[in-house]
Structures are given as structure tokens and as C-alpha cells.
Amino acid sequence: MKRFVLFFACLASFSLVAAQEVLNWKDNEIVSPIVNEDNSITISLFAPNAEKVELTGNFLYAGKDTPDKYADGDWHPQLMNKDANGRWTLTTPPLKPEFYSYNLIVDGVKITDPKNIYTVRDIGNRYSVVLVGGGVDGLYAVKNVPHGTVRKVWYDSPTAGLQRRMTVYTPAGYESNKRSYPVLYLLHGMGVDEEAWEELGRATQILDNLIAEGKAEPMVVVMPNGNISQEAAPGEGSKGLVVATTQYPKTMDGNFEKAFPDIIQFVEKTYRVKKDKANRAIAGLSMGGFHSLYIALNNPNSFNYIGLFSSAVNRMSKDGDTLSYIYKNVDEKFKTLCKKSPKLIWIGIGKDDFLSKDDDRLRAALDKESYKYSYLKTKGGHSWRNWREYLSTFVQKLFK
Amino acid sequence: MKRFVLFFACLASFSLVAAQEVLNWKDNEIVSPIVNEDNSITISLFAPNAEKVELTGNFLYAGKDTPDKYADGDWHPQLMNKDANGRWTLTTPPLKPEFYSYNLIVDGVKITDPKNIYTVRDIGNRYSVVLVGGGVDGLYAVKNVPHGTVRKVWYDSPTAGLQRRMTVYTPAGYESNKRSYPVLYLLHGMGVDEEAWEELGRATQILDNLIAEGKAEPMVVVMPNGNISQEAAPGEGSKGLVVATTQYPKTMDGNFEKAFPDIIQFVEKTYRVKKDKANRAIAGLSMGGFHSLYIALNNPNSFNYIGLFSSAVNRMSKDGDTLSYIYKNVDEKFKTLCKKSPKLIWIGIGKDDFLSKDDDRLRAALDKESYKYSYLKTKGGHSWRNWREYLSTFVQKLFK
Structure with a gap:
């Protein structure tokens, strides 16, 4: 047996990996969400053909109060910004540590963030989730402690x-x-x-x-x-x-x-x-x-x-x-x-x-x-x- | 205490339910996926503004063989049909009982089915899933049996x-x-x-x-x-x-x-x-x-x-x-x-x-x-x- 032959080739052949073929190299470059150093979040979506992409989440500024006041559960959609490459992005202001939920709305279709594998189901809906800091003093994060x-x-x-x-x-x-x-x-x-x-x-x-x-x-x-x-x-x-x-x-x-x-x-x-x-x-x-x-x-x-x-x-x-x-x-x-x-x-x-x-x-x-x-x-x-x-x-x- | 008062009103007020406000009554009418009596699946999406919606899944007919032959892991995207109300649908031919995975591609953006709460993660991707029949003689379904x-x-x-x-x-x-x-x-x-x-x-x-x-x-x-x-x-x-x-x-x-x-x-x-x-x-x-x-x-x-x-x-x-x-x-x-x-x-x-x-x-x-x-x-x-x-x-x- 040629048991010393590396088989990196198999990586490209995994059927589900093949099924996940990227639609475009620009899509493949996108990482979303990104939690920035100042605890703001940047959400991105590659959608060059979309006319309007909005972000809706429970971290969005209500818009009617001072910037440090975030309405609890404010899901008011905000328009994302499109760049010349067809990438839509939105960066929030710095957020309090919390376990946040959001969706994207692409030309009226509400979706989870395709680049974010983390979702939760609440009743009949799925949301993308992102953990900023640990949430309530770090309690919501998995830490290097003994686990139940x-x-x-x-x-x-x-x-x-x-x-x-x-x-x-x-x-x-x-x-x-x-x-x-x-x-x-x-x-x-x-x-x-x-x-x-x-x-x-x-x-x-x-x-x-x-x-x-x-x-x-x-x-x-x-x-x-x-x-x-x-x-x-x-x-x-x-x-x-x-x-x-x-x-x-x-x-x-x-x-x-x-x-x-x-x-x-x-x-x-x-x-x-x-x-x-x-x-x-x-x-x-x-x-x-x-x-x-x-x-x-x-x-x-x-x-x-x-x-x-x-x-x-x-x-x-x-x-x-x-x-x-x-x-x-x-x-x-x-x-x-x-x-x-x-x-x-x-x-x-x-x-x-x-x-x-x-x-x-x-x-x-x-x-x-x-x-x-x-x-x-x-x-x-x-x-x-x-x-x-x-x-x-x-x-x-x-x-x- | 008015403890006999029904409070159906609370239903409308749950903040996350409110957050889930439907974008349109037509969207709210959609159920997807539907497993039909003949074991075909109908996938639907309300997307009146989309120019092209495709379905990709491991149940799609490869198109190059006889109709009863489905390629394993064939994710070749198929165009869905748009009706006058902005609803896109595709009904597959009758399928073998199986636990299937799929995605939708909306104007180039690959998403999970927003109406389907059931998803699986495989490596870095999420797929919508649907169980047709029980899969391998019913073994993949939760049945009314003692559970481990x-x-x-x-x-x-x-x-x-x-x-x-x-x-x-x-x-x-x-x-x-x-x-x-x-x-x-x-x-x-x-x-x-x-x-x-x-x-x-x-x-x-x-x-x-x-x-x-x-x-x-x-x-x-x-x-x-x-x-x-x-x-x-x-x-x-x-x-x-x-x-x-x-x-x-x-x-x-x-x-x-x-x-x-x-x-x-x-x-x-x-x-x-x-x-x-x-x-x-x-x-x-x-x-x-x-x-x-x-x-x-x-x-x-x-x-x-x-x-x-x-x-x-x-x-x-x-x-x-x-x-x-x-x-x-x-x-x-x-x-x-x-x-x-x-x-x-x-x-x-x-x-x-x-x-x-x-x-x-x-x-x-x-x-x-x-x-x-x-x-x-x-x-x-x-x-x-x-x-x-x-x-x-x-x-x-x-x-x-």
C-alpha cells in the first residue's frame, strides 16, 4: 500500500464540499459577521445583483434616542451599503457585550447570514447570532472551565x-x-x-x-x-x-x-x-x-x-x-x-x-x-x- | 386579580413575534417545503423582486439519465418558476425516501429556505433539510418508540x-x-x-x-x-x-x-x-x-x-x-x-x-x-x- 502518499486531493472531492462551490471568488472572500475590537459588528453579504439589502437585528440603534441607547428588541431594518464589487456591508456602533440575533433582507426576502453558521430557532423563525464580548460580564461565552x-x-x-x-x-x-x-x-x-x-x-x-x-x-x-x-x-x-x-x-x-x-x-x-x-x-x-x-x-x-x-x-x-x-x-x-x-x-x-x-x-x-x-x-x-x-x-x- | 381574563393579546406583543413581522401577507401564506403524497417535494419562496431563483439540492435529477435515476449528491441548480404573485416554486419528481438537503439561490445569493426551520450544518455551510418518507425503510424518522x-x-x-x-x-x-x-x-x-x-x-x-x-x-x-x-x-x-x-x-x-x-x-x-x-x-x-x-x-x-x-x-x-x-x-x-x-x-x-x-x-x-x-x-x-x-x-x- 502506498500509505505515505498524502491525499490532499480528497479535499476537493468531498461531495458536499463540491456542492458548496462558491458562486464567485468575491463571495468566498467574505467573512461575516466580524466583531471588531471596539465591539462594533460588521455584517457583509456578497449580492451584486440585489437592489436593496437591509439588516435587521436586536442590536440596531432605534434612531430616536441618544446613540448610546439601544432599544431592546429593536429590529427596525437598516439599509446596508453596497460597494463597487457587489459587497453589501454595515458596521454598527460599538455594542454592549451580548448574544445578539439578526437577519438580512435581500430584495424583500428575509434570510439568515449565509456566511454565519451560527443560528438559533425562536418559534418558527431562524436567526443568525453573534456573541459580542461575553455578554453579562462574560457569562454567555464558553470558557476554559469544567463543563457540565x-x-x-x-x-x-x-x-x-x-x-x-x-x-x-x-x-x-x-x-x-x-x-x-x-x-x-x-x-x-x-x-x-x-x-x-x-x-x-x-x-x-x-x-x-x-x-x-x-x-x-x-x-x-x-x-x-x-x-x-x-x-x-x-x-x-x-x-x-x-x-x-x-x-x-x-x-x-x-x-x-x-x-x-x-x-x-x-x-x-x-x-x-x-x-x-x-x-x-x-x-x-x-x-x-x-x-x-x-x-x-x-x-x-x-x-x-x-x-x-x-x-x-x-x-x-x-x-x-x-x-x-x-x-x-x-x-x-x-x-x-x-x-x-x-x-x-x-x-x-x-x-x-x-x-x-x-x-x-x-x-x-x-x-x-x-x-x-x-x-x-x-x-x-x-x-x-x-x-x-x-x-x-x-x-x-x-x-x- | 382578573385571573379569568384571556390574554390572547400577548401573542401579538411578544417582542420576537413582533420582530418576525411578515413582509407581506403573500409571504405569510407560503409553506415550504411540502412533501406531497407521491413523495415529490414542493419548495416555495416569496420573492417578487428577484430576477432569478434557483434550487440546489441532493435530490435533483441529474438530467442526463433516465428519470428514475437520481445522481447521488447532484447539486446542479434548477431554475424555479415564478407566478404572477411573486411566488417561486419547484416541484421535484417523486423521490425515494431519504433525508435530503437543499439551498435556494436568490439572484446569486445562496440561502437556506426561510420557511423551513430545519437545517443542518456540514463543515462551514448550512443546508435546509427535508425528510421524505422515513428514509431507508423509515429508520431516519422519529417514531413512537422508546427513545435513548x-x-x-x-x-x-x-x-x-x-x-x-x-x-x-x-x-x-x-x-x-x-x-x-x-x-x-x-x-x-x-x-x-x-x-x-x-x-x-x-x-x-x-x-x-x-x-x-x-x-x-x-x-x-x-x-x-x-x-x-x-x-x-x-x-x-x-x-x-x-x-x-x-x-x-x-x-x-x-x-x-x-x-x-x-x-x-x-x-x-x-x-x-x-x-x-x-x-x-x-x-x-x-x-x-x-x-x-x-x-x-x-x-x-x-x-x-x-x-x-x-x-x-x-x-x-x-x-x-x-x-x-x-x-x-x-x-x-x-x-x-x-x-x-x-x-x-x-x-x-x-x-x-x-x-x-x-x-x-x-x-x-x-x-x-x-x-x-x-x-x-x-x-x-x-x-x-x-x-x-x-x-x-x-x-x-x-x-x-
């Missing part, structure tokens, strides 16, 4: 009558020691699923980094699917590569909360977790905050830490014609929960959040019971930018 | 001097019983990483389905990262959201094979796996076949099953100025390996594969030792379509 394990695992939910999928994070060291860990149940919002906290929320990076810095206790984090009629994230269940929708059947009608004990039972049977109130936390964003609230209200002995991020308070639908028992006698349930003195009820919301009335009602209900919750009001609205920050703050307060 | 767990886990590689990431599949039931399982080490090709067999290879679905049907033994499948200088897949390591490249430093120079015992040691310490030759298999595609071959040649007592899919045989570079001991005395190592009579050496390759000379050399080396390997020659070339099929065939032959 992320599992996609299926459990049986007899209450839902389905096999269902969840994401489970175990901290670095879980595989090599015999310790039992406290556990955080971390719930997503409407239209997304058990992928969301990991993919959009950078939960893995936040936990790895905070645990490595000694700022958060090592914990197991369970991220179930909150759409009770759904087995798993789109494409991961037996219904195939379906179109994702915002709202699934049985949304916020009591059925997810009713089936929640199936999740706790599976987790406490399967993983080395501590099984008492002192070592259980529950938190969620938007619909997940709503779920967390009602699960805690209906199980007042179960959770010592409750995190409500941009939380909904009002249910969305009835279970058939009936109001679920989950949502009955709520005032009484607030009284009972507060009497049991959970160590922390932590509330976070943006000042522009459309759920601010829900926030008022939630705090009024706790005030009525003279319960001293923690409250963080931030800039911006109903966005992952806030929820990543809330998670980063909340997990540092747990199990201490 | 997929983990992304980090291990210490003292030989590489890095923390590194691997994907580990454990079969349904692993968490709830005390059995020990046989283990398959499954290696990827050049330019991809520990995500590839799961994302492009549908390994999770293939294993879940074959185990549920009783056609494969329940087994643990370990999918490490074969780029020894790399911690993890792009974006998952501490170097950040880097640009993916085809070839990483220390590719096929002996260093991955040398560090492979770190992987076995971690797996046998961490998971309930059987630790003898009879219960170990190793397989890989292209560079991963090369790795599998040399790991087996250098560890002739370790693996009872060896799978070489479109395998390279010749190394690519030296470890510095020196030829690694891994690649020395190869004829002798073939002799030793064959004398140890591994139960199965399984070779699969496409008739159009550019590595057919490597395949000839490999079989000649085994023939010289009168070793009776299994050999499958299929249509097509160096493609995931073949590798998914080879995996589906190979795993049915293991540990029986």
Missing part, C-alpha cells in the same frame, strides 16, 4: 399520556462523584420548547461559568417541554419535521401544571438530586413564569426558591369547558404559599414589558400577604436579553 | 492536553435498569465533529428504531470529536463562535489515534458498558474510517467489530517531522489484527466514491491475510446518504 453535561432525555408522563422530552443539565463532576445535588426546574415561554433555555438562553454557559467562579452552587437544571400536548421540540417528536407554531393545544389551561409531578418523579428517580423543599427551585419566563407560579401555588411545600421572569399571571384557556382546579381559590393559595415562607420569590421584568399589569397583580398578591419578594426591574421588554440576565442573577441566590 | 438519551459530555484528554467534548447515546432503559451495555465508538469525517453523526447521520433515530424493532442490540454509542486539536464543535469550545474550516491542525497525523485510550478510559469509567473486546465496536466514515482502521490495527485485542465506511487508508500529514508510530509496520499490524480474528470487519463504499483506490488497498491488505471481511458496494459517492445506510446495516450485525 447536557442531556436530551425522554420520560414517561402518564398524566399527559405521552412520552415527552426534556433537557437536563448536570454540573461538572456529576459523573465522577457520588454527591446529590439540588435541582432547578427551568421553564420556557410560549411557542418554544425544551431546547429554548439551552439554545436561546445560554443556560449551559451561564451555569458552567457561575459554578466555576464559585458564584452559584453546583446544581442540576431540568428544562422540560411546557407544551403539554407536544412530545418534544419540532422535529424531535414522532409528528415529523412539522411547522412550528406559537400556541399549542392545552396551553395554560392547567394540564401542564397537573402533569408536573411526573417530571419531578422522573428526575428524583433518575438523577442524584436532593428531594426536599430546601433543595428545589422552580423558575420560568413568561408562560414558564406562569407555570412556575401555579405549580408553586398548588404545591406550597415543594419549592424553596421561585423565580418569575416577565411572568404571565392570567391563564389562557380552560381545560375543555371547565376551569382547572389549578386556577381555583388563588387568593387562598397565595396565603398558604406565603405562610410556608419560601426562602425566595424572585421577580424580574423589563420596564417596557407588555406583561407589566400581570407584574402589578403578582406583586399586589404577595404584598397582601406581606411576603418580602425580591424584585428587579430592568430596561427593555419581553426578551431573551432580559431572561438570560435574570437567570444569571437568580441562580446565584439558590441553595445557599 | 443523547448527552453532550466533556472528558479530560491528558494525551491531547485538552478538555474535549463528545456525544454519547445510551439506549432506552439505560436510566431505569442496572445492565451493562456493549459500546460502539462511531467516528466522523474531515471537517465535521462530535455533532455530525447525530445531526447529519440520524444516528439517534437509527439506533432508537432498530433497537425498538429488535434488529439491533441495545448499545451505548460514543461519538467523539476526531479533530484532536479542537476542544469541541465550532461554537461549543472556548475559542468562541469561530469560522468552521475543513481541516484542523494535526489531522490524520497519528495524534487522534494516540489519544483514543483517553476516550475509552473515560467511557468505561463513566457509563455502564462492558469492557471486553467482545463488547466493543469501532466504526467511522472517511477520516473516521481511517481513524477506526488505525486504532484497531494498533489495538488488535480491543475491538471485535470494525466498520469502515468510505474509508480513507492513507494518512494526511506527519506528526511534526516524524512519521507517527501509529502508521509504522502496517503490514505486520494487519497480519496481527487478522490473526486475532475480529468477528466482523465491515466495509461499505459507493461506486462513485473518490476513495475507491483506498478501498482497493484496504481489501488487498485483508485478502493478503485471507481475512473474510463483509463488503457492501452501493450507488453514489462520498455522502451522508450512504453513511446513514451503512450505519443502519452495520449496527444490526453487532454484539450478536
Whole structure:
């Protein structure tokens, strides 16, 4: 055998590489996005035939305020600049460290950046993503620290009558020691699923980094699917590569909360977790905050830490014609929960959040019971930018 | 609290939903792709301002053969048809069940299908994907069967001097019983990483389905990262959201094979796996076949099953100025390996594969030792379509 012959030739022949033939050498030269030294981003697209290319993203200057004020979630499209070679570019002003999302609009067609392999799915849309700095003091970046394990695992939910999928994070060291860990149940919002906290929320990076810095206790984090009629994230269940929708059947009608004990039972049977109130936390964003609230209200002995991020308070639908028992006698349930003195009820919301009335009602209900919750009001609205920050703050307060 | 008020209004207010405002109601009406009853696919794009929209994918008719013959990996772009409303469409002829990849080319800009949330990354490119039928007799679809767990886990590689990431599949039931399982080490090709067999290879679905049907033994499948200088897949390591490249430093120079015992040691310490030759298999595609071959040649007592899919045989570079001991005395190592009579050496390759000379050399080396390997020659070339099929065939032959 000629076993010493190099075979660089194979590189050119890989069928998928061949399939990726560049359309033009000028296209091949483009790198996008580029994070510049001053934390501005340059986005580029080679599109000599396009008449108009716009950039839309949650880092764009709103245009109506001072240059250092970026609207949260401002996706107002901005025209990119075309050069003589057919390259369109736009460089933003310097940005705050953050995990940003964007799209390009090419003659009216909204696309992800073809040169950027990093995308996230949010409900039924894909966005290109770029990490500027580390985001909230570096917590969103993968660093050279011990890493936890992320599992996609299926459990049986007899209450839902389905096999269902969840994401489970175990901290670095879980595989090599015999310790039992406290556990955080971390719930997503409407239209997304058990992928969301990991993919959009950078939960893995936040936990790895905070645990490595000694700022958060090592914990197991369970991220179930909150759409009770759904087995798993789109494409991961037996219904195939379906179109994702915002709202699934049985949304916020009591059925997810009713089936929640199936999740706790599976987790406490399967993983080395501590099984008492002192070592259980529950938190969620938007619909997940709503779920967390009602699960805690209906199980007042179960959770010592409750995190409500941009939380909904009002249910969305009835279970058939009936109001679920989950949502009955709520005032009484607030009284009972507060009497049991959970160590922390932590509330976070943006000042522009459309759920601010829900926030008022939630705090009024706790005030009525003279319960001293923690409250963080931030800039911006109903966005992952806030929820990543809330998670980063909340997990540092747990199990201490 | 007005807890009985429905709040459908929130749907319209979710900031990211608002960000996803449709550009036009006609765009909002489009569903793409659609798999039709006859297994043809219809791809659609709303692009009234585009002058030319083409479709490129590995399902396109080569155009030079009979209509029932599809070239493997034929990405020859085909012009789509524009209607009066600005909608471009193309319907393929009926296709064989398969997990297909495609892109659209809009006035020269190659994009993923904006209406299709399902994409895969292959090296530095993203493709839209569509599953027609189940692929190889339904094995590529998620079915209503018991599902295994997929983990992304980090291990210490003292030989590489890095923390590194691997994907580990454990079969349904692993968490709830005390059995020990046989283990398959499954290696990827050049330019991809520990995500590839799961994302492009549908390994999770293939294993879940074959185990549920009783056609494969329940087994643990370990999918490490074969780029020894790399911690993890792009974006998952501490170097950040880097640009993916085809070839990483220390590719096929002996260093991955040398560090492979770190992987076995971690797996046998961490998971309930059987630790003898009879219960170990190793397989890989292209560079991963090369790795599998040399790991087996250098560890002739370790693996009872060896799978070489479109395998390279010749190394690519030296470890510095020196030829690694891994690649020395190869004829002798073939002799030793064959004398140890591994139960199965399984070779699969496409008739159009550019590595057919490597395949000839490999079989000649085994023939010289009168070793009776299994050999499958299929249509097509160096493609995931073949590798998914080879995996589906190979795993049915293991540990029986």
C-alpha cells in the first residue's frame, strides 16, 4: 500500500464540499459577521445583483434616542451599503457585550447570514447570532472551565399520556462523584420548547461559568417541554419535521401544571438530586413564569426558591369547558404559599414589558400577604436579553 | 386579580413575534417545503423582486439519465418558476425516501429556505433539510418508540492536553435498569465533529428504531470529536463562535489515534458498558474510517467489530517531522489484527466514491491475510446518504 502518499486531493472531492462551490471568488472572500475590537459588528453579504439589502437585528440603534441607547428588541431594518464589487456591508456602533440575533433582507426576502453558521430557532423563525464580548460580564461565552453535561432525555408522563422530552443539565463532576445535588426546574415561554433555555438562553454557559467562579452552587437544571400536548421540540417528536407554531393545544389551561409531578418523579428517580423543599427551585419566563407560579401555588411545600421572569399571571384557556382546579381559590393559595415562607420569590421584568399589569397583580398578591419578594426591574421588554440576565442573577441566590 | 381574563393579546406583543413581522401577507401564506403524497417535494419562496431563483439540492435529477435515476449528491441548480404573485416554486419528481438537503439561490445569493426551520450544518455551510418518507425503510424518522438519551459530555484528554467534548447515546432503559451495555465508538469525517453523526447521520433515530424493532442490540454509542486539536464543535469550545474550516491542525497525523485510550478510559469509567473486546465496536466514515482502521490495527485485542465506511487508508500529514508510530509496520499490524480474528470487519463504499483506490488497498491488505471481511458496494459517492445506510446495516450485525 502506498500509505505515505498524502491525499490532499480528497479535499476537493468531498461531495458536499463540491456542492458548496462558491458562486464567485468575491463571495468566498467574505467573512461575516466580524466583531471588531471596539465591539462594533460588521455584517457583509456578497449580492451584486440585489437592489436593496437591509439588516435587521436586536442590536440596531432605534434612531430616536441618544446613540448610546439601544432599544431592546429593536429590529427596525437598516439599509446596508453596497460597494463597487457587489459587497453589501454595515458596521454598527460599538455594542454592549451580548448574544445578539439578526437577519438580512435581500430584495424583500428575509434570510439568515449565509456566511454565519451560527443560528438559533425562536418559534418558527431562524436567526443568525453573534456573541459580542461575553455578554453579562462574560457569562454567555464558553470558557476554559469544567463543563457540565447536557442531556436530551425522554420520560414517561402518564398524566399527559405521552412520552415527552426534556433537557437536563448536570454540573461538572456529576459523573465522577457520588454527591446529590439540588435541582432547578427551568421553564420556557410560549411557542418554544425544551431546547429554548439551552439554545436561546445560554443556560449551559451561564451555569458552567457561575459554578466555576464559585458564584452559584453546583446544581442540576431540568428544562422540560411546557407544551403539554407536544412530545418534544419540532422535529424531535414522532409528528415529523412539522411547522412550528406559537400556541399549542392545552396551553395554560392547567394540564401542564397537573402533569408536573411526573417530571419531578422522573428526575428524583433518575438523577442524584436532593428531594426536599430546601433543595428545589422552580423558575420560568413568561408562560414558564406562569407555570412556575401555579405549580408553586398548588404545591406550597415543594419549592424553596421561585423565580418569575416577565411572568404571565392570567391563564389562557380552560381545560375543555371547565376551569382547572389549578386556577381555583388563588387568593387562598397565595396565603398558604406565603405562610410556608419560601426562602425566595424572585421577580424580574423589563420596564417596557407588555406583561407589566400581570407584574402589578403578582406583586399586589404577595404584598397582601406581606411576603418580602425580591424584585428587579430592568430596561427593555419581553426578551431573551432580559431572561438570560435574570437567570444569571437568580441562580446565584439558590441553595445557599 | 382578573385571573379569568384571556390574554390572547400577548401573542401579538411578544417582542420576537413582533420582530418576525411578515413582509407581506403573500409571504405569510407560503409553506415550504411540502412533501406531497407521491413523495415529490414542493419548495416555495416569496420573492417578487428577484430576477432569478434557483434550487440546489441532493435530490435533483441529474438530467442526463433516465428519470428514475437520481445522481447521488447532484447539486446542479434548477431554475424555479415564478407566478404572477411573486411566488417561486419547484416541484421535484417523486423521490425515494431519504433525508435530503437543499439551498435556494436568490439572484446569486445562496440561502437556506426561510420557511423551513430545519437545517443542518456540514463543515462551514448550512443546508435546509427535508425528510421524505422515513428514509431507508423509515429508520431516519422519529417514531413512537422508546427513545435513548443523547448527552453532550466533556472528558479530560491528558494525551491531547485538552478538555474535549463528545456525544454519547445510551439506549432506552439505560436510566431505569442496572445492565451493562456493549459500546460502539462511531467516528466522523474531515471537517465535521462530535455533532455530525447525530445531526447529519440520524444516528439517534437509527439506533432508537432498530433497537425498538429488535434488529439491533441495545448499545451505548460514543461519538467523539476526531479533530484532536479542537476542544469541541465550532461554537461549543472556548475559542468562541469561530469560522468552521475543513481541516484542523494535526489531522490524520497519528495524534487522534494516540489519544483514543483517553476516550475509552473515560467511557468505561463513566457509563455502564462492558469492557471486553467482545463488547466493543469501532466504526467511522472517511477520516473516521481511517481513524477506526488505525486504532484497531494498533489495538488488535480491543475491538471485535470494525466498520469502515468510505474509508480513507492513507494518512494526511506527519506528526511534526516524524512519521507517527501509529502508521509504522502496517503490514505486520494487519497480519496481527487478522490473526486475532475480529468477528466482523465491515466495509461499505459507493461506486462513485473518490476513495475507491483506498478501498482497493484496504481489501488487498485483508485478502493478503485471507481475512473474510463483509463488503457492501452501493450507488453514489462520498455522502451522508450512504453513511446513514451503512450505519443502519452495520449496527444490526453487532454484539450478536
